[in-house]
Amino acid sequence: MRKIKLIISREYLSRIRKKSFIIMTFLGPLIFAAFLVLPVLFSTMEDKEEKIIAVIDSSNLFAGVLPESEYIRFQYLNNVDIESFKSSFKNTEYYALLFISQNVTYSPNSVVLYSDKQPNMSLILYIKGAIEREVERLKLKANGLDEEIMASIKTNIKLNTITWTDTGEEKHRNTGVVMAVGYIAGFMIYFFIFLFGAQVMRGVLEEKTNRIVEVIISSVKPFQLMMGKIIGIGLVALTQFVLWVTLTLSLVIVIQSVFKPELKTPSSETVIAQDVLSAEPANKGESFEGLSTVNDNMIAESFKYLKEIDFGVLLFSFFLFFIGGYILYASLFAIVGAASDQDTDTQQFMMPITIPLVFAIFVMINAINNPNSALALWCSFIPLTSPIVMMVRIPFGVPYWQVWLSITILAGTFIGTTWMAGKIYRTGILMYGKKITYKELWKWLRYKN
Amino acid sequence: MDFFRTENIIKQYSNHLALDKVSINVNKGSIFGLLGPNGAGKTTLLRIINQITAPDSGSIYFKGKEFNKQDVIKIGYLPEERGLYKKMKVGEQALYLAQLKGMTKYDALKKLKYWFEKFEIQAWWNKKIEELSKGMQQKVQFITTVLHEPELLIFDEPFSGFDPINTNLLKQEILRLRDKGATVIFSTHNMASVEEICDHITLINKSKNILSGEINEIKQQYKSNLFTITFNGDFEKLKNVLNSDIEIIEKYNDKNTTTIKVNVNKKITDNDLLRKLMPIVHIVAYSEVIPSMNDVFITVVENQK
Numbered sequence: 001m002r003k004i005k006l007i008i009s010r011e012y013l014s015r016i017r018k019k020s021f022i023i024m025t026f027l028g029p030l031i032f033a034a035f036l037v038l039p040v041l042f043s044t045m046e047d048k049e050e051k052i053i054a055v056i057d058s059s060n061l062f063a064g065v066l067p068e069s070e071y072i073r074f075q076y077l078n079n080v081d082i083e084s085f086k087s088s089f090k091n092t093e094y095y096a097l098l099f100i101s102q103n104v105t106y107s108p109n110s111v112v113l114y115s116d117k118q119p120n121m122s123l124i125l126y127i128k129g130a131i132e133r134e135v136e137r138l139k140l141k142a143n144g145l146d147e148e149i150m151a152s153i154k155t156n157i158k159l160n161t162i163t164w165t166d167t168g169e170e171k172h173r174n175t176g177v178v179m180a181v182g183y184i185a186g187f188m189i190y191f192f193i194f195l196f197g198a199q200v201m202r203g204v205l206e207e208k209t210n211r212i213v214e215v216i217i218s219s220v221k222p223f224q225l226m227m228g229k230i231i232g233i234g235l236v237a238l239t240q241f242v243l244w245v246t247l248t249l250s251l252v253i254v255i256q257s258v259f260k261p262e263l264k265t266p267s268s269e270t271v272i273a274q275d276v277l278s279a280e281p282a283n284k285g286e287s288f289e290g291l292s293t294v295n296d297n298m299i300a301e302s303f304k305y306l307k308e309i310d311f312g313v314l315l316f317s318f319f320l321f322f323i324g325g326y327i328l329y330a331s332l333f334a335i336v337g338a339a340s341d342q343d344t345d346t347q348q349f350m351m352p353i354t355i356p357l358v359f360a361i362f363v364m365i366n367a368i369n370n371p372n373s374a375l376a377l378w379c380s381f382i383p384l385t386s387p388i389v390m391m392v393r394i395p396f397g398v399p400y401w402q403v404w405l406s407i408t409i410l411a412g413t414f415i416g417t418t419w420m421a422g423k424i425y426r427t428g429i430l431m432y433g434k435k436i437t438y439k440e441l442w443k444w445l446r447y448k449n
Numbered sequence: 450m451d452f453f454r455t456e457n458i459i460k461q462y463s464n465h466l467a468l469d470k471v472s473i474n475v476n477k478g479s480i481f482g483l484l485g486p487n488g489a490g491k492t493t494l495l496r497i498i499n500q501i502t503a504p505d506s507g508s509i510y511f512k513g514k515e516f517n518k519q520d521v522i523k524i525g526y527l528p529e530e531r532g533l534y535k536k537m538k539v540g541e542q543a544l545y546l547a548q549l550k551g552m553t554k555y556d557a558l559k560k561l562k563y564w565f566e567k568f569e570i571q572a573w574w575n576k577k578i579e580e581l582s583k584g585m586q587q588k589v590q591f592i593t594t595v596l597h598e599p600e601l602l603i604f605d606e607p608f609s610g611f612d613p614i615n616t617n618l619l620k621q622e623i624l625r626l627r628d629k630g631a632t633v634i635f636s637t638h639n640m641a642s643v644e645e646i647c648d649h650i651t652l653i654n655k656s657k658n659i660l661s662g663e664i665n666e667i668k669q670q671y672k673s674n675l676f677t678i679t680f681n682g683d684f685e686k687l688k689n690v691l692n693s694d695i696e697i698i699e700k701y702n703d704k705n706t707t708t709i710k711v712n713v714n715k716k717i718t719d720n721d722l723l724r725k726l727m728p729i730v731h732i733v734a735y736s737e738v739i740p741s742m743n744d745v746f747i748t749v750v751e752n753q754k
Binding site: 003006212216 | 496499501502522526527528532533534535536537545549
């Protein structure tokens with residue numbers, strides 16, 4: 001026990017002190033924070049440049065009716081020919097020329113926006129929306145419906161989703177938020193398994209190529225050395241994870257309080273959730289209020305929904321699946337390291353490890369849309385994919401028995417794989433200059449000692 | 450009583466027999482040479498002794514008792530394939546390895562200080578291993594092997610990669626450790642160093658123990674009645690007179706003397722031979738050729754083919 005502690009602390013300290021670890025620890029949160037904050041920041045940073053758009057309206061329907069915003073103004077030109085306007089456009093201060101032809105009410109291709117620069121998306125959506133609404137209004141009016149009726153017809157339904165848990169509780173969930181949380185959790189596990197599993201492999205390989213392994217296993221058992229390495233690196237992963245989460249959260253808070261104090265520092269998940277939500281078409285185009293007010297509402301709302309997710313269960317299971325998945329894959333990576341002589345040899349054995357991991361990511365995408373599909377269900381029990389897939393499903397609400405079953409299967413499997421890895425490792429680390437095949441690995445597995 | 454003994458060790462790998470009933474006896478306070486050509490099974494035997502691999506059958510005794518896992522701590526093993534963590538600092542690494550051998554940090558530091566001063570390498574303490582030359586790394590590794598003062602030291606090709614000065618330094622240290630009571634198992638192909646420091650040897654070839662014993666006895670055993678005679682005088686005359694008694698193998702002339710290497714007929718004694726020689730030539734030297742360990746090694750291994 002004393003020896004395994006020594007090994008763990010060497011593996012841990014030697015990695016924690018590395019420059020690359022320190023750099024990653026600080027760079028990671030910066031990147032994450034950028035991903036979390038920048039989209040919000042950019043979306044709220046409206047184009048502050050005032051744009052004057054010349055309008056040539058052949059239909060004579062729109063003069064003075066297109067709504068103007070703080071930064072978008074329309075100037076209606078009369079008796080101007082497009083061709084002559086085109087030649088003098090450069091000398092005017094117009095941002096663009098909007099041409100509306102006579103048949104605008106029935107031909108979808110009748111509106112053109114001319115400019116010397118590619119206009120931005122929000123401007124296009126703004127103009128498109130404005131014209132569509134005006135045409136709709138005119139058509140309704142032509143059919144005898146006036147604006148008052150229109151206003152009373154306009155309905156806004158918000159579909160609230162409530163799920164019943166096994167215990168009969170009502171859970172008020174927002175699919176977007178839940179999706180985002182599941183996605184982050186699943187992806188984090190994937191990322192950490194890959195990053196730190198590969199470190200186990202490289203560590204084993206390093207000991208092998210440095211030829212230090214024989215010295216060490218004349219003092220400790222190979223299994224102790226392997227487990228010490230796996231645990232030590234696992235602790236590095238946890239340290240990095242905790243540091244990342246704390247640093248990212250504090251960075252997000254700092255950035256937001258600096259750039260947009262009125263947002264009142266929602267948690268990072270809220271910001272992401274907001275991202276996902278804003279991708280939904282329902283919120284785009286139609287809304288003519290300033291984007292920022294939409295953001296504020298959504299963030300407040302997302303925050304409310306976040307509270308509905310059982311974070312205790314989420315964190316607890318994240319922790320268990322993280323450890324279980326890591327040990328399972330780390331022991332497989334240790335086998336690869338023990339069976340290889342140099343980095344290039346690892347390729348052939350990496351495939352069987354990479355495939356289930358990548359497959360799990362595909363299933364994750366499926367599970368986000370349909371958390372209770374047969375595929376998602378099965379893959380959340382199969383230990384090679386369960387850490388990722390189950391984590392995606394948990395925010396949607398999964399019966400406890402399923403979580404426990406999945407964890408039990410995972411634990412049973414990683415005990416099996418570490419035992420197996422121990423056997424292969426013991427033979428592999430002392431084997432040099434031999435091209436190892438799967439047949440060979442099978443043979444090692446059956447060696448008595 | 451033997452200090453360390455293996456009995457009929459058998460180790461079978463999937464496609465070859467690595468050790469076939471190998472028994473060795475090592476006396477306390479001696480330096481024991483484990484010899485053999487490449488691939489004979491030396492490293493396998495050393496790994497079995499260090500409990501890195503287990504034999505299929507056979508037993509190991511340490512101080513009269515069956516050798517067990519706990520005893521490994523009493524061994525210092527310097528494997529042929531040497532290496533240290535390249536990115537780790539010299540001092541840290543030495544401390545780590547010492548603690549893995551069961552030393553306390555305090556003891557390890559004290560002993561390390563002694564050895565680093567002795568080898569005059571205190572300045573390396575905070576250097577990374579990769580900054581040292583190969584020979585320097587080996588020095589560090591030697592220290593980590595002997596630091597916990599094991600009763601049994603096992604060196605697998607300890608001198609490879611060392612310059613003559615450091616080889617000598619190491620040799621002196623090994624002899625000194627023996628004088629202080631340690632027992633040494635020493636595996637090598639370098640027969641010159643075997644002759645210099647070993648007391649007993651065992652020669653393994655093709656997985657089998659084919660020769661064991663005290664070095665001088667073995668040499669006596671393998672002498673083949675060869676003599677050299679250095680003389681002043683007429684070679685042809687000598688040849689004619691001694692025709693039936695000797696067979697001349699080699700002859701070389703010096704300025705004034707001639708030296709011949711001869712195979713002497715076993716029926717004639719040294720005295721009679723010399724008596725016959727004396728009237729013909731002036732004898733400068735007469736001696737029996739004792740084979741070197743190198744000769745013995747080659748003869749024994751070649752004979753097995």
